[in-house]
Structure formats: C-alpha cells, structure tokens
Amino acid sequence: MATAQLTASSISARNLPSLEGLRPGSVKFSSVGHVRTAGLTQRTFRGLVVKAATTIAPKYTSIKPLGDRVLVKVKEAEEKTEGGILLPSTAQTKPQGGEVVAVGEGKTIGKSNVDVSVQSGAQVVYSRYAGTEVEFNGSKHLILKDDDIIGILETDDIKDIKPLNDRVLIKVSEAEEKTAGGLLLTEAAKEKPSIGTVVAVGPGHLDEEGKRKPLSSSPGSTVLYSKYAGNDFKGKDGSDYITLRSSDVIAVLS
Numbered sequence: 001m002a003t004a005q006l007t008a009s010s011i012s013a014r015n016l017p018s019l020e021g022l023r024p025g026s027v028k029f030s031s032v033g034h035v036r037t038a039g040l041t042q043r044t045f046r047g048l049v050v051k052a053a054t055t056i057a058p059k060y061t062s063i064k065p066l067g068d069r070v071l072v073k074v075k076e077a078e079e080k081t082e083g084g085i086l087l088p089s090t091a092q093t094k095p096q097g098g099e100v101v102a103v104g105e106g107k108t109i110g111k112s113n114v115d116v117s118v119q120s121g122a123q124v125v126y127s128r129y130a131g132t133e134v135e136f137n138g139s140k141h142l143i144l145k146d147d148d149i150i151g152i153l154e155t156d157d158i159k160d161i162k163p164l165n166d167r168v169l170i171k172v173s174e175a176e177e178k179t180a181g182g183l184l185l186t187e188a189a190k191e192k193p194s195i196g197t198v199v200a201v202g203p204g205h206l207d208e209e210g211k212r213k214p215l216s217s218s219p220g221s222t223v224l225y226s227k228y229a230g231n232d233f234k235g236k237d238g239s240d241y242i243t244l245r246s247s248d249v250i251a252v253l254s
Helices: 017-021
Strands: 026-029 034-037 043-045 048-051 069-074 097-105 107-109 112-114 121-124 132-136 137-146 151-152 160-163 167-172 196-200 224-225 231-234 240-245 250-254
Touching: 069 121, 097 137, 151 167, 160 167, 160 196
Parallel strands: none
Antiparallel strands: 026 048, 069 097, 069 137, 097 121, 107 112, 121 151, 132 137, 151 160, 167 196, 167 240, 196 224, 224 250, 231 240
C-alpha cells in the first residue's frame, strides 16, 4: 500500500481555498487513517502539516524589510456580520488590508533610485495572495513587495482608495436584470459585468529609466476590462468595485 506525505512546501493556500480561515501557526493532522473513495484504491496520509505563518521568536524586536519590500500589520478578520452574527473561522473574510509598519530602502532602476511608494503608518490594501506571512509580537504581519500594494486607504471606504503605480479603481456596472428578449434573470444567471466607470488611477508605471509613465485611463471614463482580472471589493454603499492594472483595461466605451 502506498504511503503519501504532504508538507507545507507542496501545499499552498491558493490551491486550498478552504484553508483561508486557519489561524496563524501550524495545523497538524496525524494518522488520518484510511480514506476510501468511489473508484479509487485505499490510500493512507500521515503527518499532514500545513504551516500558515512563520513565527518570529520574541528575542527579535524588529524587522527591517530589504529593497522595495514593506512590512504590514494585517487587519484582523471580521468575526461578526453587520447584523451581529458570529462567523466561524472558515466563513471569515480574509483581510486584504493593514497598517504599514516598516519599509525598505527602495530599489534601483537604470540610474534612478526609486523609493517605496508608501510610508510607515499608512493604511493600505494589497493583492489577495501577495507576500509572506509572519507572526510577530503576537500579531499577523505580511512582508510584501511595494508593487503588491494596490493603494492607500484615506478613509475606511474602498471608494476613497488612492491607487498606486499602474493600478486603476473601477466602479463596476450593475448586472443586466433582463435578457435582450425581456426575460428576467435570476441572480445565478446574471453574468458578471466587465464594464465599469473609472473612479481613480495611480501615478503610472515605471519605465526602464525609473521614470513614471502616466496611465491612459482617466477618472469618469467608462471602460471594458478583462473579466477575471484584479481584486474585487464591496463599498459601504453596497456597490461593487474592482482594482486592476491599467494593462487589464481593454477599451474605452463612449
């Protein structure tokens, strides 16, 4: 009988979305035993280990990111719904924001020295699967690249985000309620829109000389964008927003 052993190096949270609710630390399943499924032979899985974050020992009192990396203290996951109902850990939304704790010295592009685009104390939003998780001073932190930061939150509403680099913030158009023939669509049948209005744009991407190149998109424009690009957010007004790279904007509609 074959024996399989899985370790953290062969398992990622991206491939196992059900692990998003796990708390920092290690989760161990020892001697799971025999698993039988239809049409498959018996297999035994022993010593399954999933490591959610690297724990920094208390003897280390600070972390200094290198290059264009940033250390972010992750915002705690919501434990209740707006109605006050407690959420199990598996149902809690994985945070995508936090406070910048420390920044690196930047990077060199061509002959230019480019500083990190955020400063300590800034409230930021980052890409969903970016960075390396570390447990430090009893809190979850992320060490990530400056380019993985989507934008700076100037209020607690996503519509007020200040996009960074080549990112664009778009308010998503509402899904069609009816077909062309006038038939009402159910929620499940409504196609996810890929059209929206540009709310804000970043300062642009860096060229080979380290200079910013302005983006072609401008606030107020109605645009068509790649269907599966970017990061989705819900605004306080209930509207859907998406942040994506300027290169994922396909066309301007008029």
